[in-house]
Amino acid sequence: MNLPAEELQAIRAAAQWYARLHSGITTDADRAGWNAWLTASPLHSQAWQRITAVAEQMASVPGVLAAPTLSERHNRSRRQVLRSALLLTSASGLGWLGWRSQATQNLLCDYRTAVGERREFQLADGSTVLLNTDTSVNVRFDGRQRLLELLWGEIIVTTAVDPLQRPFKVITGHVEVLALGTRFIVRGQARGGEVAVLEKAVEVSLPAIGSRMRVEAGQRLDFNDRSLGTLRGNDVSVGAWQKGSIIAIDRPLAALLDELSRYRNGVLRCDPAIADLKVSGVFPVDNTDLALAALESGFSVRVTRYSRFWVRVSSSDQR
Template identity: 40%
Template sequence: MQKSIDPRILDEAAGWLMRLHAGAVSDAERAACERWRRRSPAHASAWARAEQLMDKLGGLPPALAMPALDRPGRPARRAATARLALLLAGVPAGWAAWRLAPWQEWTAAHHTAAGERRELRLADGSRVTLNTASAIDVRFDAAQRVVLLRAGEILVRTAPDTAAAHRPFLVVSAQGRLEALGTRFNVRQEAGLTRVAVLEGAVRISPGQAGAAERILPAGEQASFTAASMSGATPADYTIAAWTQGMLVADKMPLAGFAAELARYRTGVLRCDPAVAGLPVSGAFPVADAGRALAMLVATYPVDAIERTRYWITLVPRRSAR
């Protein structure tokens, strides 16, 4: 059983975590944090949770791990601290619950809701399109151009850097980083895994773990990687970016996989009965209208969409087909 910690101490731990990752930190501030940590066993436990949370945020470079916490304005900062304290209350009880919390949306500078898409034009002329339930932060400085993918999926179209330094363009995920080499590419963050498909140019993949081998992925190939390793490259599915046009393209996709994809674009639960999980689905379905996509599915295949509520739908074999 996880021992509870006084919410006031968790709130203080959240405040220290914010301060230490919001920019330059003085030796005096670090010493003060250390004194706070040693104040009692409960303070030490709260700080241990804070460190675990930082580890869970992906093993990113310290300057990128929590970039959106450096916010102007006390009300917004106070709200972010309160939410962080709530996260600390659940560490390490269950990271599955943590994954369900809208942490990325709370802190990211740019994000989309379920079913929403959004295109951003960055300061250098590059464009980033966010898919459903996605979140990013953008950090450009004199040395590099960084997009931190905190959740979901993006399509990146890079522009040549006009700065004299010719700064590299990087996408940083929880598993590592991608360096664009004059390119258009799709990146998707999943649990413990990042997927990338290169549509134009090339991308250098660098897993986050020290010593892990890098690889340059050329146009027409796709791969996935963890913090420690990469999968073998396979031919890129060029329909992977159909979502930017509001479509989900399926080619003999098992119904269970189709349901999982469509579920990303709606609020609530979309389940698939095991009896029809392997049914191959093909076609182009509008993700901007998940209800219409389900109607098309039911009209084409021997399945029914059973609604417990509008937020809970199960795909089952059609009664006449059982």
């Protein structure tokens, strides 16, 4: 991957800051220094997004390719953590970033959206695909089939009648979703995903193990690269993002913040002490600061903004 020197320098710095902030012994001075670096240049913000995206993916890789250097290790010194990060970023001219990294895939994909963006595209056969925030998709239509490869993110697919009667499939990871004349949602992440059917039905399969399951309208199914989950019913929260909302029904606060963080740049953290606090409500994804303000006014939480890129939600009782 031949990146300009300035981008390489920014990525190296981002990796150092990532390791420092995840060393387990972060200081206020560290956070202030990171914030100053992050806001100094758009290249720094872009590099930070690339590092965090790659770190999430590498956390799911077995063996030595996983990123123990990028996770908290309380039994390692600050010097060891930072030295490991430097070695990792210098190896093969940052070639490790090419390992299925979201950033690399986004550069080459057919359709993509940025963080906080939603866009709809019409495909060559008349089908439409609506991309949620931070989503990347490849399209492969030929004489035998219509294929979407969801590299990352979430889509709503509305299939059109094909005069050639070619099957329509969505592939994400090791999972295949065959449309049976339908409208459906597919979400793909590093550790799995979900299919939710809005109209008609789909067939979800894991060809590697021969597992297959039909999902009807009004149903959803979780999956990972090793197994298919159990069918559940859709609720009002399914697909609410297409109208600009997250609908929470007794949802743990940490899970809600994880979902909200998909729509904003930077870091959104939840204090573990209130991670299980049940939250219900409708929260806008196009204005995440307004969503956080709604949380703060409606629940016993306090939102602390170290910068617009670093936000922490804790108990309002904490001082």
